[in-house]
Amino acid sequence: MSDLKKHLLKGLSDSVVNMDESKTIEIAHEFIKNSFNAYEAIDQGLADGMEIAGRLYEEEEYYIPELMMCSDAMYAGLDILKPHLSKNKSGNKHKVVIGVVEGDTHDIGKNLVKIMLETAGFEVVDLGRDVPPVKFIETAKEIGAEIIALSTLMTTTMENMEKVMQMLKDEKNETIKVMVGGGCISPGFANKIGAYYSGDASKAVKLAKSLVAEAVVC
Amino acid sequence: MLTDKITPMERARALAKGETVDRLPCNPNVANGVARVYGCKISEFNTSARTIANAQIASYRRFGYDGVRIFTDLFPWAEAMGAEVSFPDDNTANMAKPAIADISEIFNLQPADPYKDGRLPIHIEAMKYLIDELGDEVGCAGGIVGPFTNAFFLLGTETLIKLMFKNKEAVHRACEVSLETCIRYAQAIIDQGLTPTISEPLSSCTVVSPAHFREFGAPYIKRLVEYINSKGKPVTMHICGKTAKIWEDIVDMGIAGFSVDNVVDLKKCAEQIGDRVKILGHVDPSAILYSGTPADVRRAVVECVQQAWDAPKGYVIMSGCSLPVETPLENIEAMMDAAREIGYPVNPEKLEKMLSV
Numbered sequence: 001m002s003d004l005k006k007h008l009l010k011g012l013s014d015s016v017v018n019m020d021e022s023k024t025i026e027i028a029h030e031f032i033k034n035s036f037n038a039y040e041a042i043d044q045g046l047a048d049g050m051e052i053a054g055r056l057y058e059e060e061e062y063y064i065p066e067l068m069m070c071s072d073a074m075y076a077g078l079d080i081l082k083p084h085l086s087k088n089k090s091g092n093k094h095k096v097v098i099g100v101v102e103g104d105t106h107d108i109g110k111n112l113v114k115i116m117l118e119t120a121g122f123e124v125v126d127l128g129r130d131v132p133p134v135k136f137i138e139t140a141k142e143i144g145a146e147i148i149a150l151s152t153l154m155t156t157t158m159e160n161m162e163k164v165m166q167m168l169k170d171e172k173n174e175t176i177k178v179m180v181g182g183g184c185i186s187p188g189f190a191n192k193i194g195a196y197y198s199g200d201a202s203k204a205v206k207l208a209k210s211l212v213a214e215a216v217v218c
Numbered sequence: 219m220l221t222d223k224i225t226p227m228e229r230a231r232a233l234a235k236g237e238t239v240d241r242l243p244c245n246p247n248v249a250n251g252v253a254r255v256y257g258c259k260i261s262e263f264n265t266s267a268r269t270i271a272n273a274q275i276a277s278y279r280r281f282g283y284d285g286v287r288i289f290t291d292l293f294p295w296a297e298a299m300g301a302e303v304s305f306p307d308d309n310t311a312n313m314a315k316p317a318i319a320d321i322s323e324i325f326n327l328q329p330a331d332p333y334k335d336g337r338l339p340i341h342i343e344a345m346k347y348l349i350d351e352l353g354d355e356v357g358c359a360g361g362i363v364g365p366f367t368n369a370f371f372l373l374g375t376e377t378l379i380k381l382m383f384k385n386k387e388a389v390h391r392a393c394e395v396s397l398e399t400c401i402r403y404a405q406a407i408i409d410q411g412l413t414p415t416i417s418e419p420l421s422s423c424t425v426v427s428p429a430h431f432r433e434f435g436a437p438y439i440k441r442l443v444e445y446i447n448s449k450g451k452p453v454t455m456h457i458c459g460k461t462a463k464i465w466e467d468i469v470d471m472g473i474a475g476f477s478v479d480n481v482v483d484l485k486k487c488a489e490q491i492g493d494r495v496k497i498l499g500h501v502d503p504s505a506i507l508y509s510g511t512p513a514d515v516r517r518a519v520v521e522c523v524q525q526a527w528d529a530p531k532g533y534v535i536m537s538g539c540s541l542p543v544e545t546p547l548e549n550i551e552a553m554m555d556a557a558r559e560i561g562y563p564v565n566p567e568k569l570e571k572m573l574s575v
Binding site: 019060062063064065066068069072130157158159184185186188189192 | 309379
């Protein structure tokens with residue numbers, strides 16, 4: 001790898017970590033101008049920065065606002081790089097339907113998981129917030145998603161997670177896996193309703209990868 | 219279900235004087251679940267002060283817990299200042315749209331009039347009924363969402379977060395006008411004879427950094443606490459999620475009690491700040507009270523008491539946050555019964571024994 005390319009990749013990663021949107025855009029332009037591969041810029045630059053940001057979050061150096069600013073920088077870079085991606089680079093993508101369950105409008109956590117899943121190569125359909133249980137299942141079936149990811153921050157809405165599980169059970173659907181997370185969700189609750197638990201955004205990516213890997217083996 | 223020998227008010231007065239009582243105070247924090255006890259829809263709370271009060275009274279009568287409160291959701295103050303709230307038929311209200319769509323409108327934000335705007339007059343009326351009927355036997359509180367958290371609802375969560383990095387003055391402006399609403403509402407609570415409590419969920423280290431909390435949250439919350447204290451009232455504050463890094467800031471505000479989330483190390487909290495504030499907490503509202511069995515609840519209560527019963531400024535058995543609406547009533551009973559079984563003074567050996575049964 002050329003020194004310049006290495007330097008720019010590091011710059012992309014750093015500017016995401018430093019929440020510097022304009023710097024990210026500037027370096028992304030420079031990267032393209034030098035005819036380097038846009039996919040590498042996303043994978044080894046932007047996503048690397050988000051991964052470091054996620055680690056800083058786990059270490060409680062960064063908090064949700066910092067992560068949001070990092071993701072803004074990442075998205076700004078993505079906008080520049082995306083048009084330069086060669087088609088079919090990553091083949092058939094695994095699909096995820098994500099949303100905040102009905103009764104809750106807090107979507108920061110959900111947005112982070114979405115970004116992390118996308119950068120990890122998943123195709124994510126985002127239903128937004130305050131989503132009725134049935135909508136998750138309809139959409140998942142429509143697009144052939146293997147995973148439904150449910151988020152909530154408020155204890156008052158946990159019953160709606162259970163409803164999603166019950167609906168899948170009622171129609172004996174075993175192909176769609178459900179992962180849950182959010183402020184008030186515990187591993188015990190996930191277990192009780194038969195869903196997979198993830199404690200934060202970066203763990204959600206690991207979990208999603210293991211869920212689709214399992215699906216292939218089965 | 220076991221029964222109590224004295225009223226919560228008698229218990230609180232005796233404890234304050236250092237006298238012996240029958241048991242530790244216990245407040246499961248039933249929230250809108252009172253609708254399930256009373257038999258009404260949660261949406262009725264949006265229009266009927268009588269129903270709010272009746273449901274609170276019915277739930278208190280059923281369980282005998284140590285504290286009732288008028289507080290239906292996080293949004294009445296933002297709503298009274300122009301935010302849009304959606305009201306499900308039988309669940310807790312949600313934020314639909316912040317009070318302003320664009321930051322250029324920030325100077326349009328005005329403090330709410332608690333006797334005129336949104337649902338605030340309904341809540342104040344409910345406070346009157348509550349204190350008339352229960353004021354002699356149990357502590358009656360009016361809940362307020364603190365100025366920092368409320369500011370998020372005025373501007374929208376994501377907008378405010380970005381402004382913390384890009385336009386600090388706008389955040390301060392929103393917190394300032396938010397504080398004025400809180401102060402007016404606190405005064406209204408005090409005028410009805412109740413005691414204000416503050417909920418500040420978005421101050422949590424699970425959401426914002428301690429640095430941001432110190433810059434944008436703490437100064438305004440402190441002014442609210444100081445206002446309430448200046449009227450001769452103590453105030454308890456609840457912050458959801460992680461808080462260990464801001465405990466000292468919280469104590470410095472001059473609060474009388476701190477209600478801690480179940481993700482917090484209760485023992486450490488009691489050890490570090492229990493000499494200056496009363497500690498309330500922190501039975502897990504989701505994994506234990508909503509999803510667990512009565513036996514799980516009993517064990518969790520004992521474990522909490524083990525960690526904090528000897529906090530110098532006192533300890534109240536409480537859930538870590540408002541209970542989910544559909545929390546099984548037998549679990550709430552189990553929480554109260556565990557407090558009654560533990561009794562007073564707390565005997566650590568008895569606690570050990572309770573865990574082994």
